[in-house]
Amino acid sequence: MAFNIAKDHLNHFNLGGRIQVFDVSSATVDLAAQAVGCEPAHIAKTLSFIVNGQPVLVVAAGDAKVDNRRYKDEFGTKAKMLTPQEAEDLVGHAVGGVCPFGVKPGVRVFLDQSLKRFEEVYPACGSANSAVRLSIPELELSSGCEKWVDVCKGWREQEQVKETA
Template sequence: MASMSPLERVQHYVNQYDPTIKAMLFEEKLQTSEEAAQALGVDIGQIAKSILFRSSGRYGLFVAAGDVRIHAKRVKQCLEGGQPKMASPEEVIEVTGFQVGAVCPFALRQEVPVFVDSSLERFPVVYTAAGIAESLLPVTFQALVAMTGAQVVDMQTAE
């Protein structure tokens, strides 16, 4: 697996679940949820952004709708630690095996807990990065949760 490109790693992983799901490739890099939504002509909320956080030496990957701000209190609750911080670009590569802006929520280099935003459920299809900035992967909410083994949480509220 080490010799595979990030995109190949993602597709190999997805094939184990559903070989009909294929990564979409674009000419240009899609660095933000806005750029990805524009390229696809979809609502920004349909773009599932994957952000790695660190708290007390533990990592967690948070997958949220493109129009949702991940609440720091929610991250803290999920990671059960101190003050959570966004992981550095170097940590993101080390833990996920992907560059910032191209983090796929599965086929990760290291096993970390994944938390998926419940608001993604409002869309029939959501799009995650597929390992490189020029790619997106269309998946249903159910497939996303199944492939990540994620815990579904509401990212917007922190009771």
């Protein structure tokens, strides 16, 4: 059901034809990268949080991790991820297929700066075995994002050096 809702949403932007459905799971960044045939960083993972009682989605590059300080500076609260049941109830998509397409009313969507390194990325499409190839402008438009945020770490060159040292 969630897949069809996401697909209908993308069809409004003439992007539904790019959806890929796999015979294998794409529920994690690594599985999605294997299924798509790309580097994990190019997977646009959608993280679901609760902010002041309202669901918030942050779409970030597959190699990025939430930076608690940056998140709190942006949203004014500690990062609290939704439980799998909350994600399904509040967002409309199950964990593994959470995406910014066809979400329930009131869900706020933000795109993280970590995505801007790429021309194209692959977010899920409402199921744990799907993805859609989108340019960054197409993702920006079709996701209905409120704005770009900078709440992730680990993707900048200087941060990668620190983490491996």
